[in-house]
Amino acid sequence: EVHWDYSGGSHGPGGWGDLKAEWGVCKSGSRQSPIAITALDLVTDRSLGKLDAKYRKRVHATLYNSGHGAEVSMPAGSGRLRIGGETYRPVQFHIHMPSEHTIMNQSFPLELHLVHKSDDGKLAVIGFLFEEGGESEFLAQFAHEVPSSNSPGVKVDLGHIKMMKPERNYGTYMGSLTTPPCAEGVTWILSLFNFQTASAEQLAKLRASVPKGHNNRPTFGSAGRGFRMRTNA
Ligand code: BO1
Numbered sequence: 756e757v758h759w760d761y762s763g764g765s766h767g768p769g770g771w772g773d774l775k776a777e778w779g780v781c782k783s784g785s786r787q788s789p790i791a792i793t794a795l796d797l798v799t800d801r802s803l804g805k806l807d808a809k810y811r812k813r814v815h816a817t818l819y820n821s822g823h824g825a826e827v828s829m830p831a832g833s834g835r836l837r838i839g840g841e842t843y844r845p846v847q848f849h850i851h852m853p854s855e856h857t858i859m860n861q862s863f864p865l866e867l868h869l870v871h872k873s874d875d876g877k878l879a880v881i882g883f884l885f886e887e888g889g890e891s892e893f894l895a896q897f898a899h900e901v902p903s904s905n906s907p908g909v910k911v912d913l914g915h916i917k918m919m920k921p922e923r924n925y926g927t928y929m930g931s932l933t934t935p936p937c938a939e940g941v942t943w944i945l946s947l948f949n950f951q952t953a954s955a956e957q958l959a960k961l962r963a964s965v966p967k968g969h970n971n972r973p974t975f976g977s978a979g980r981g982f983r984m985r986t987n988a
């Protein structure tokens with residue numbers, strides 16, 4: 756397996772597209788993620804319905820460090836998300852620090868990606884942005900036991916955890932995986948209207964699980980990317 760990372764060198768984001776033929780889209784793609792959301796993108800689309808996600812109240816979760824950061828996987832049957840006429844099931848969530856998406860050039864200390872897959876293999880990712888503030892009840896379920904990036908693959912059975920509850924308002928666009936293989940055709944959904952909070956202690960614990968303290972891919976421009984929002988307006 757080819758090694759990739761977040762360095763400024765040939766294995767970092769600027770070099771991903773050259774590391775492996777199948778990763779060429781990382782540099783040649785035209786719909787890559789994350790994007791830098793600007794004021795020009797803040798357009799309400801009244802045809803977007805409220806976010807239709809239903810998760811089990813408690814899901815059986817397994818925590819591990821992928822080597823690129825903390826990841827939690829969940830079994831089939833943990834819930835479903837409907838968007839764009841397609842049904843997706845949650846498969847895992849993981850964290851990026853600092854955030855990958857930015858809003859008005861603002862970066863957030865943490866972005867959580869809840870990854871869903873459809874029966875035909877399409878992916879939809881809900882991104883939750885966290886600011887520093889009060890303790891997150893959600894992160895408290897695992898922040899203290901994330902294996903360090905030095906022990907990738909070590910699994911921790913978390914038992915049953917409560918799932919994140921997405922807002923019914925959101926922003927959406929078509930983008931890509933933010934890591935190799937950078938595949939496109941990913942439906943992105945960003946929870947933008949009620950930022951989550953995490954305490955300084957939680958952020959410090961989670962940062963210790965991220966190799967060299969950061970695992971965010973640089974942003975791409977948002978112009979022409981069709982970003983739109985569902986709002987109450
Ligand atoms: S992200 O949310 O854009 N950072 C992201 C990045 C990589 C993946 C998922 C989300 N990788 C994919 C694998 C698939 C796998 C899926 C779900 O994760 O390429 O093979 O099914 O775990």
Ligand code: ZN
Nearest residue numbers: 849851868933
């Ligand atoms: Zn991610």
